[in-house]
Each structure stands twice: as structure tokens, then as C-alpha cells.
Amino acid sequence: MDKKVVVGVDLGGTTTKLAFVTEEGTILHKWEIATDTSGAGKNILPNIAQSIEERAVTHNITKKQVSSIGIGVPGPVDFESGVVEHCINIGWGKTHVRAYLEERMGVSVFVDNDANIASLGELWKGAGAGTKDLVCMTLGTGIGGGVIVDGKIVHGAKGAGGEIGHVTVIRKGGYVCNCGKTGCLETIASATGIARTAVAYIEKDARESVLKDIDREKKLTAKDVFDAYKQGDALATDIVDEIADHLGAAVANIGNMLNPEKIVIGGGVSAAGDALLQPVTRYFEEYAFSTVRTSTKLALATLGNDAGVVGGAYLAKTYGN
Template sequence: MKTYAFGVDLGGTTVKLGLFRTDSTLIEKWEIVTRTENHGEHLLPDIAQSIHEKMLEKSISLDEVAGVGMGVPGAVLHDSYVKPCVNLDQWGGEIAAQLSALCHDLPVKIVNDANAAALGEMANGSGKGYKNLVMITLGTGVGGAVIVDGKLIAGVHGAGGEIGHIKVAEPGDDVCGCGKSGCLERFSSATGVVLRAKKLLEDDSISSKMNSFDPLTCKDVIDCAKEGDEAAMQVVDLMTRMLGKALAMVSCVADPEVVVIGGGVSRAGSIITDGIRKYFLQYAFPATEDTRFVLAELGNDAGIYGAVQMVLA
């Protein structure tokens, strides 16, 4: 009888792992260090060893395990093939087959990490009860995922849900990590917010509390905005306007019931959600104006909750 499953969230610094029951109940979670050297040659052996050690500790047999689901920071094709991941030293390939072989042929399915977070929120977080949702993650970059009728939209190239690279501004000399310009990520990620604030503060005539921070962080900018600092409020207003604009575009294609907003920046709360909703209503097609906006609930656990759904769904 299949009683257990493992969820894995592979990040650039740590690998988060979770042991679940097949009813999606989390039994235990833990972390190991991500070793990316030599094109990530240690990643899969380290993950397999950690899973094996947990099975020994809990006296779990192979026959009791439904499989392993893993989220990765890159594009994924056919739940198995991972395109080279920049922040994992170009690690990639037929990852599902390789990890399965290391785990004594347990079934393995792979998913993009933002997609995993969306699946997790749909199964156990603020997206529970919805089958049509969009998730946007606001951190160092801007990630995203689209779920329609309970199914992820990954696309032919694994690029479905790459909301951060929607063009919300005309091309210019501000080049995104993708090589293009005008991307949402350059305005609404933590990195983008700091960039916009620093550009604004280049004008010596502008007085702002943001000038007192060295280094300046996205949290500093948002905290200053909450305190009524006009320059910081201008930066946050631009951030949420671009998010509202991009999500209005997405709504014309995916028409979600709810947009789940996650990532570290989302912890700022209503100043983000209220701003997004305000501008979404300005840009959105009227039929989608009742789309809900909610904050993610699972935090750093969303990835393992979503990854395990790949083998439990």
C-alpha cells in the first residue's frame, strides 16, 4: 500500500525536503545544503541519499512510497527534462530518470519551482478550493504560474507562467537578466524596486528617508512608503502599477478566479495587494474585474507541498 511520498524544493542555497502521507499531510520537513559545483554533479546523489536516510530512520519500505516530486529553478519539459539552470551552474538534463535510478526506481516527476508553489497553494494554502488560479512570486525576480481547471499550463517550451518577462514598458537600455528590456521583473521584483529607488534618488533635489539606508533594500523602500515618504510611495506605486497591468494582460488569457501573491516581497501585505487591485481594475477587461487577490499562506513550504502533488494528483 502506498502510504508516503516525498516533496523536494531545489533552491540555489538549500534543498528543502518533506515527507508526506499520500493524503498530502506533511509528516516532517528538513533541509540539506545545495552543492552546485561541477555543474551540480552532487545535487541528485545528495537528494537521493537524504531520502534514503529518512526512509531508514522511519522504517519506510520502497513499496510504501508513491514517489518523489521535485521543484527546480528552471524550465521543465514533460515533467522530466530540465533545461540548464543558470543559478545551478548550468545543471539540467533528464533529471527525473536520473533521480529515479538513484532512488531504486521510485517514480519521479519534476516541476518548475514557481509552478510547484502554485500547486502547493492550490492544494493546501490560500488557493485551496480554486481550480483556476494564477500565482505570482515577488522576490529577487518575478516568477509565476498559471493553473487552468486544476492543471498547470507549462507550454511547449516550459515557459508558461513566466509573468516576470511580460513587457510592461517600451524597450530601453535597462536590460533584464533574460537579455531583453521592458520586463515586469525590472520594475516589480525586489531587485527592480531598489533599482527604481536608486535612480529616483540620483536627483539631489529629492528628499527621502531612503537616503539614510546603505545598502538600501526593497523592505526599506516599502517601509518608507508605509510611513508616508513621498519618493518611496512613488516607487511602490510604479511597482504595483506594473503588476496590475501585467496581471490584467494575464487575465485576458487565463481568466483566473484568484491571483495568489507570494514571495518575500508579498510579506509587505496590503500596500502591495491594494495597489495591484487598484491598477488591475484600471487595465483589466471588464469581464475579469471580480478576480480575487490573496496573499500566499504556505511561505517557504509551498514548494514541497506543490512538488509532492506531482506524484499524488
Template structure:
């Protein structure tokens, strides 16, 4: 019988884990809280403990598996299986994730960037439809991306390929955590949308429920902005349109360069669905040249929260 795969999607609050068949069907999935205390020292030991327990409880042995793939935030060194500067995990020093996990479980292990594994998941089992050229963009707390060209994930010379969140969409715009200004991440992430909303509300003089919320110092979220836009709030609609403009522009520039078959939009903000997709598609088409406009499609991701674990598991196929 073909051996199974293990996929891990490490996030700032939750670590998602799954056992998958050789073909990429999830047979079991679970998650554990990500404990970022003590400079993230408990993260890997907790993953190892949970895997050991679940493997034995499920009647498997380590021999049942080909290997383990894992996606993580931060700067990943694939060759050495290490990660550094994963600030939302409190990992500021180099973490030897592969060596720790491999020696504890006796299974081959491969580490990859979290946006890249989500891209691989959608490419393998989701909206990618097995096209060999796909761009994946994830809109969450930040904005991440992954590029698959000719069936291969692009890494670039220093692992920085596919960082669509740091495409400049507004010269001298908002300051980004990366140190430069005007990054897409500062406009199209969950936090970015709220920032755009704040600034546009300050200049708005008409009647708007969203303006009332800000005036009453209530906590406004990107979900609320989208909900109000859906329900005809004129200010909220303008904000979503502005965000869609920035997103459409960044995706158009990426598509003009790479001409993928599909650009797949995932992450929490993508729950906005057509409210965001329709205007984004319009701005995308305005900013692409004809050959790309005719061949590249924008689509919503299909795998939701499972994309990362599925894509991570696909990495383990290399150990066959």
C-alpha cells in the same frame, strides 16, 4: 493505509524536502544547503543521500511512498525528466535528474518548474481554495508564475506558459537576463525594486531617509524600501507605488486573457503584504475590463516556504 508522498523544492541556496500524507498534510520536513560547486554536480547526489538517510531514520521504507515530485529552476523537459539552463544552480548542461534519482531510490519521480510547483501547492492546499482557474505569481529574486486553467497546469508548446515575469511592462525598459527589455521581473523582483529605487532616488530632491541611505552608499534592500514606505517615507512610498503599477498592469493583462478566480501573490517580496497588495489591486482594477474586475480576486499566498514542496508532492499522485 494510503501511501505517503515526497516533495522536493530545489532552490539556489536551500533544498527543501518533505514527507506528506496522501491528502497533502506535511508529516515531516527538513532542508539541506544546495551545493552549487563543480557545475552543480553534487546537488542530486546530496538530495538522494538525504532522502535515503531520512527515510530509514524515520522508520519508513521506499514501499511507504507512492513517488517523488520535485520543482527546480531552469528549463524543464517533463517528458524526459531533465533540466538545463538553471543558472543559479550552475547547471548549464542537461541534467538527467529523474534517471539519477529514480535508479538510486527505486521510486517513480516527476520533475516540474519551481514556480509551477508553488502554484500547484497554493492551488491544492493554500489560497487557491480549490478553484479550477488560478494564476500564481512569485516575487523573489526573480518573478515566476504558474497558470492553472480548468484544473490543469498550463505548459504551452515549449514549457514556457505562465512566465509572467517576462510580460513587458515598460517598452524599451531595463534589460532583463532573458535578453529583452522591460520585463516585469526587472521591476517587481527583490533586485528589481532596488533598481527602481536607485533610479527614482537620483531624480528626487526632497527629504527622505531612503535617499540618505543611498547617498551614504549603504546596501539598500527591497525589505528596507517597503519598511520605509510603511513608515511614511515619501520617496519609498512613491517607489512602492511604481512597482505596484507595473505588477498591477501585468496581472491585469494576464487576467484579461484568462479570467481566473484568484491571482495569488507569493515569494519573499509578498511579505510586504497590504503595503504592496492595496496599490497593486488599485492598478489591477484600473486595467481590467468589467467582467474580469468583478470576478477575479488578488490574494496573498498562504503556504509561505512550504508551497513548493507541497505542490511538488502533489505531482506524485499520478503514480497511484
């Protein structure tokens, strides 16, 4: 085989996902390696390079076939230089990701934020396929976001474009966010935020609920809340309603600003499916400007864990040629 291949890399705090992808977006082979954060993350890039080289050999992919590499990292990146200033959860201080990998691998390398590459994945092969104006949000431990306008990621002045998790939904109060400010969407609608909102309801609300039967030793999860909601539990219904209200308002405001063709919701929390999408859509329709309400569609992400590697490959394909 001698067709060109791009490599997508999704660098995460515990595992790094990698894939060889055709320029048409078909995954030829995907795999994972552990992210070694020891020693301020000094082994991370050498391990990625070595792993790509080894897998290329076992899958009969020659060095000449690999045209470029696209990698997503869990923190802010300067897209032009491929330099990460710091990335706390993998131990990095200032790291020249692009320069290191280009030198080591001998191909062009493109680096972006992990939420941005996941958004590009959904744009290319997922729920946003066929669109050019797309906003994605990933509801996981935190909330990531990516804004794509006319097929391109919006990075903003300093690489912080699309930080949807830090849209302020509660003014003058609310929980303190990991970013240091209060009232961020992430404090309410991430998996962690949903669990915390549920615990607050359980403590202040006297009604019976299946959520109160969950062993306190075992931490309450966002999935528990949506499972109880699906069973018609009244307390869970109120919790989901509050979360959907905030999410719906954030999504509507993004829609009012950008009028994208689609706003795609992904991440672990989106596994709740229609139990999440329907109430969020109801509030979105309430808060959206009329033209936005009828022309911006809400959808669930479809690529799951592959969004990052597919988006990394898209980055490589788009900028590498």
C-alpha cells in the same frame, strides 16, 4: 505506520527543501540540505536521493510506503521526459533528473519548474485551495510564475508557459533583464527591481526621504521601500505607486486573458502584505475587463517557504497514482 507517503523536493540555488507529505497534503516531516553546486552540480541528485533514504530510516518510513517523488528545479524543464537542458544557477548542463532519480530510488518521479510547483502548492493547500483556475506569481530576486488551468499547469510548447516575470511592461526601453531582453516586469517589480527603481528615484528626486538616510554602504532593499511607504514617506509612496502600476497592469492583462478565480502573489516581496496588495489591486481594478474585475480575486500567498515542497508532493500524488 503504513500509509502512502509522497516526497516533495524544492531544489534551490543554495538550499534544497524536502518533505514527506501524506496524500492528503499534511507535512509529516520537512528538512533542508545545502545544494552542492560544485563540479557542475554533479552531487545534487545523489545528495537528494541519499538524504531522502536517510530521513526515511530516521522517521520510520519504509521504502514501500513512498509512492512517488515530485521535484521542482530552478529552470525550464521538459515535463514529459524530466530532462533539464541547462540550469545555470546550479551549474547544470543537460540533466536527466527523472531518469536518474527513478533508477536510484525505484519509484516514479515527476519534475517541473520551481515556480510551477510553488503554484501547485498554493492550489492544493494555500491561498488557491478550492480553485481550479489559478495564476501564481512569486516576487523574489526574480519573478516566477505559474498558470494553472482546470487543475493543470500550463507548460506551453517548450516549457516556458507562465513566465510572468518576462511580460513586457516597458516597450522601447527599460532595464536589461537577466533573460536578455529589456522592459520585463522582473526588472521593476522583483526585489532587485524595486531596489533599483528606488535608487533611480533617490538620484533624480530632490525631496527629503527616509530612504536617503539609509547607509549607502548597506544596500537599499525592497523591504526598506515598503517600510518607508508604511510610514507615509512621500518619495516611497511614489516608488510603490510606480511598481504597483506595472504589477497591476501585468496582473490585469493576465486576468483579461485567463479570467482565473484567483491571482496569488507570493515570494519575499509579498511579506509587505497589504502595503503591496492594496495598491496593486487598485491598478488591477483600473486595467481589468469588467467581468474579470468582479470575478478574479487577488490574494497573498499563504504557504511561504513550504509552497515548493507541498506542490512537489501534489505533483507526485497527482501523477504518481
